[in-house]
Amino acid sequence: MPNFPDHPPFVPRLEKTCFLVICRDGDGSAEPRATHLKGHLDHVEKYWTRYITAGPIREPGGDALVGSVFLVLADDLADAKALMEGDPYITCGMYETITYNEFSNSIGQYIGGKIWESAEAIAHRAAGGPTEDLSKGLNA
Missing domain, CATH: 3.30.70.1060 (Dimeric alpha+beta barrel)
Known part of the structure; x- marks a missing residue:
């Protein structure tokens, strides 16, 4: 492995x-x-x-x-x-x-990592926020 x-x-x-x-x-x-x-x-x-x-x-x-x-x-x-x-x-x-x-x-070996920068960004997206927040964090 x-x-x-x-x-x-x-x-x-x-x-x-x-x-x-x-x-x-x-x-x-x-x-x-x-x-x-x-x-x-x-x-x-x-x-x-x-x-x-x-x-x-x-x-x-x-x-x-x-x-x-x-x-x-x-x-x-x-x-x-x-x-x-x-x-x-x-x-x-x-x-x-x-x-x-x-x-x-969202995460794993096949994709080579994870698609979010912070837990806050993923929570924001789960609540209906825009996808681009995943890569920037909320305060970027």
């Missing part, structure tokens, strides 16, 4: 909206998963720059796949759905449920 600083550095907020897409497998998903694997991989490789991360999920301690999670960049919900609907795993109907949620990618 790479060495990280003790405290996360400030990083710019992503320009595009992020969507967390959670897909839960239906009964009998192992066969369509195997059948459509190549098409699925072709799709995610073609659009790889639209994914922050993605991958299969399992129950804790389990071996069997129970679904997939995608963190995608999109202009809006329609754009996120259009991206996902091009994936053979979506079109083959193997998922029992698919949920879309807007996601604020």
Whole structure:
């Protein structure tokens, strides 16, 4: 694992909206998963720059796949759905449920730090203040 600083550095907020897409497998998903694997991989490789991360999920301690999670960049919900609907795993109907949620990618290794300068700025934004306050602090 790479060495990280003790405290996360400030990083710019992503320009595009992020969507967390959670897909839960239906009964009998192992066969369509195997059948459509190549098409699925072709799709995610073609659009790889639209994914922050993605991958299969399992129950804790389990071996069997129970679904997939995608963190995608999109202009809006329609754009996120259009991206996902091009994936053979979506079109083959193997998922029992698919949920879309807007996601604020705020801190972590993938983004290289955090998107706020101060707790006051993030509290101000959570109360409906402008996003640019996150990068400046409130009294900048």
